Amino acid sequence: xxxxxxxxxxxxxxxxxxxxxxxxxxxxxxxxxxxxxxxxxxxxxxxxxxxxxxxxxxxxxxxxxxxxxxxxxxxxxxxxxxxxxxxxxxxxxxxxxxxxxxxxxxxxxxxxxxxxxxxxxxxxxxxxxxxxxxxxxxxxxxxxxxxxxxxxxxxxxxxxxxxxxxxxxxxxxxxxxxxxxxxxxxxxxxxxxxxxxxxxxxxxxxxxxxxxxxxxxxxxxxxxxxxxxxxxxxxxxxxxxxxxxxxxxxxxxxxxxxxxxxxxxxxxxxxxxxxxxxxxx
Numbered sequence: 001x002x003x004x005x006x007x008x009x010x011x012x013x014x015x016x017x018x019x020x021x022x023x024x025x026x027x028x029x030x031x032x033x034x035x036x037x038x039x040x041x042x043x044x045x046x047x048x049x050x051x052x053x054x055x056x057x058x059x060x061x062x063x064x065x066x067x068x069x070x071x072x073x074x075x076x077x078x079x080x081x082x083x084x085x086x087x088x089x090x091x092x093x094x095x096x097x098x099x100x101x102x103x104x105x106x107x108x109x110x111x112x113x114x115x116x117x118x119x120x121x122x123x124x125x126x127x128x129x130x131x132x133x134x135x136x137x138x139x140x141x142x143x144x145x146x147x148x149x150x151x152x153x154x155x156x157x158x159x160x161x162x163x164x165x166x167x168x169x170x171x172x173x174x175x176x177x178x179x180x181x182x183x184x185x186x187x188x189x190x191x192x193x194x195x196x197x198x199x200x201x202x203x204x205x206x207x208x209x210x211x212x213x214x215x216x217x218x219x220x221x222x223x224x225x226x227x228x229x230x231x232x233x234x235x236x237x238x239x240x241x242x243x244x245x246x247x248x249x250x251x252x253x254x255x256x257x258x259x260x261x262x263x264x265x266x267x268x269x270x271x272x273x274x275x276x277x278x279x280x281x
Contacts, residue, residue: 062242067249070242077231082250085216085228088144089254092151093212097205100156104163108197109189114164125157130218137223147219147227154215155208162204166197202266209258213251 044064050056051063058066071078103121106113129150136146170193178188220229228247235243 059239059241062245066242067245070240070246071249074243074246078228078246078250081226081228081231081247082254084144084226085147085213085220085251086254088147088220088227089151089209089212089216092148092215093155093209095148095152096156096159096208096212099152100159100204100208101163101201103156104160104197104201105167105189105194107160108164108167109193118164121157121160124153129154129215130222133219133222136219142223142225144224144226146223147216147229150219151212151215154218155212158208158211159201159204162200163197166200167193170196199266199270202262202270205262206259206266209262210255213255213258217251 048064051061056063062070103117107118107121108114132153133146133150136149140146140149167189170188178192216227217229217232220227221233222229224230228251232244232247235241235247
């Protein structure tokens with residue numbers, strides 16, 4: 001005799017999982033867009049409050065409101081010097097991209113070149129860039145050329161290392177398969193190596209462009225009569241600390257703008273490599 005059929009007890013309302021989820025009040029893309037602005041605004045508001053509450057002297061740390069006022073008061077001088085710094089940075093950065101990409105492909109694709117060039121590049125990168133500027137002044141004089149060369153020297157090494165790393169990450173098994181199919185070294189490099197190195201390349205650009213600004217500012221503070229670095233040195237000599245911070249703010253804004261430009265290009269060109277990161281946000 002069969003036992004009587006049993007019926008499953010319906011789950012209470014709290015245990016049911018088939019209920020539709022509520023839509024979030026704020027979408028994730030909107031959160032990603034407004035979060036940097038909120039954090040930045042909070043930082044400057046906290047800075048202003050600290051200066052007001054603790055009565056911090058302007059000579060020590062000016063308030064953000066005073067820095068904004070200084071930006072408007074010295075707008076012509078800041079604009080002219082900022083354009084000069086942007087010019088030297090972009091020229092030095094363009095040279096760094098060309099040389100770094102070329103040397104990175106050589107180092108990553110040819111082990112003999114790696115053994116010969118890479119130790120020399122590491123040694124040159126270990127030299128403080130401030131120590132190079134006086135030598136550049138002796139060679140080229142005071143002006144734009146030392147700033148361009150300093151921006152180039154300080155920014156090409158990350159590009160070279162990342163491109164070489166991207167080319168070196170090709171699996172040996174993939175190389176063997178491609179060679180068994182008749183592919184030559186240049187074809188492997190062009191079809192597999194260069195696409196594999198693109199995420200590394202664009203990641204290095206975002207780092208190198210900020211380093212290029214550092215190189216330009218360092219050279220302008222030592223050996224230049226134009227640029228934000230020169231403006232900051234002249235302002236500090238007059239004890240105009242507010243103008244010094246205004247120059248720092250302009251450099252930071254230019255660096256953020258260039259970083260965002262390359263981040264946008266990276267998302268457009270290497271979307272296939274960064275597509276999986278959307279699941280983390």
